[in-house]
Amino acid sequence: MIRPLQPLLNAIQFMTIVPTPGADRLDDDWLLSAAKYFPLVGALIGLASAAVLLAGSAIWTGIVPAVLAILTGTILTGALHEDGIADTADGLFGGRTREQRLLIIKDSRIGTYGAIALVSSLVLRIALLASLPGWLGAAALVAAHSLGRSGILLTMSAIPYAGNVATAKLNYPTTRIDQIGRMWASAFTVLGVLWLATTDVWAAGCGLAVAVVLGVLPPLAARRLLGGYTGDVLGATEQMIEIGLLLGVAAAVGHGPI
Template sequence: MSADPLPRRSPTVAQLLDAIRFLTILPVPNSERAPESDWLTRAMTFFPIVGVGIGLISATVLVLGDSLFGPGLAALLAITASVMLTGALHEDGLADTFDSFGGGWSVERRLEIMKDSRLGTYGGLALGLDVALRATALAQLPLWAGLAALVACHAAARATPGFVQRRLSYAGAISGMKVAYADEPMRKDELVLVLITVALASLPLLLVSPLALIAGLGCGAALTALMTGWAKRLLGGYTGDVLGAIEQMFEIGFLLGVAAVLAA
């Protein structure tokens, strides 16, 4: 007598698992379906939800670190936790993007540098400044504000790829690279769900200080717009590395904006 087949997960659960699998190093059940060409785009709807989880874990490390070492080291440990949890996915994109933009003199050469796994001077400096700015800004916040800021920051930052994807074309095709998600931008209803998730994740910070939330979102959006315009000018569009860099730029801007209002 044959065993009953395993129940198939609903598309929503499967897409959430895809998002967790893509954004983190956490072990999740293997997919029970054949990969679809738009799997990553559909999973982007759940990126902010995964961001909430990353923010909560980072916030937990912040609390523990503050009780043991004080705010400075606690902030650095909280940033370290998020880097380890995500496998430095976005940081890798940031380094590759800055190496590409700083070292290439043509679109083709920039894309070639972006595919090179070696870390260059521009990428190394970008990574160092990235961690330093985020950790220092977080260390300036009262503990309760830092906890709320981490959750809102990680959720909102992971909403940026879907919006950038709708504004820019995919640049990697110039050098022969091709990814299926480039042909499948997020639908408007999915973007609405993303915004709802970000709004809910931002409620704790909103209760702490509406002005700090506005400053964080504004500064994060400003750096996102700057990076988006830079990518359009130098590459003619986006790549996966550019999306990772934009996520990191939003995190930097968000934490700096919150710190500008609530710095202790």
Template sequence: MLRQLQLFLCAVQFLTRIPTPALNGFEPDWISRSARYFPLVGLLVGGACAAVFWAASQIWSGWLPALLAIAAGVLITGAFHEDGLADTADGLGGGTTVAKRLTIMKDSRIGTYGALALGLTLAVKAAALATLPAGLGAWALVAAHGAGRGASVLAMRALPYVGDAKTGKWKPSPSDLSLAEVLTALAVAGLPLALSPDGVVILAVLVGAVLAVALALTARRLLGGYTGDVLGGVEQVFELGFILGVAASLALAAPKGA
């Protein structure tokens, strides 16, 4: 039990800026082993974003609740996944060889591709979220954050690691995840989906999965596998697709002419 608590706290430390107790006896492999709890951390982050969205929706309408909810997530995670998305877009878009792409992704400066990918992703996510009522939007945020982390865990299982073990987000290069660890992560990620309102989950998961798989396959083709930045990108595009799917389901279910 203590071991699992340590792994959960490791996941919280790795994915967020939330203060946690020091981990005595920390080993680099704990980050890989803690991946089973990445979706649980996502649910916590999503829950905080959902609370902000719901509370803000009681005061304002339109874009403001959506923007505040997204800002809350960025603050809690320190833009961890957003940074990965921007670096991935710069590397995949600007490099002509695997070595050049990986070098670009290590650069702390943001380029044109990264700025466009990050700006458009956040803008489209906010626009889609702004179309949702308070309750549905709050649920979508919790589900999207949890499932997005689940998608990144699947990418870790499906693709080889090609990052630099010396300068990557964890050291040494992460060991392969076991099937049990992946299934645990997916089970946690799926908890909010079981509470799907009005049957929106199918389209939401489908759109999120299409975007995540497209990015993962592109990373495999252009990089040979994944890096920590690619995982952040996978999480972000799945989250984007999920919220788009929820908004599309709501729009399709609305009576014509309404």
């Protein structure tokens, strides 16, 4: 009974700290088969964060519900993507050569650039979420988390892996997700964004536009400076998309349609 759900369980296992009994990695291609579920898992993380935001808003005012909601997503993922944006910032800005950058990214210690990137990511997301009405903020969280995981999938499909395959923590696929997988991933992404689009279509459009602009920056920089992506670059991409979507939604709420 578990085997048909194996790719979904693997996606949950990869993206979160949620216990997934039976989610053994059956073969070398487990990541490729699980990738199509990344947007769905992102939406589920977003739903959990949204639930905390709405529950917190019923008890506290001000910034507290937003802090709790962002912490929920961070805890559920084991700060996987926060670690990615910190390491990527250290590597891309701190290294002079491709080899130096890859070495810094692989180093678990955080440097000045990484600390700035990590704090900026947390502060921006909290401040932006706190500026939104409760239900719109909840919908934006679901969309941001789902779209962020879609960005991971697109990056893996668009540029090659730049690290050392032999020493990589994961067996990153050398082939691309098939057409059926892309269709499922697209459907899950649409599902994740649907609540936001039906709540405020103008805010959804602005959020998607800014998310795309910011989301392409880590892959483009990594392609130029590293020759491709690493696991940390994927985390940085996810974080930039989350920030971008919340930035766009907050801007739309503040100014409305032109």
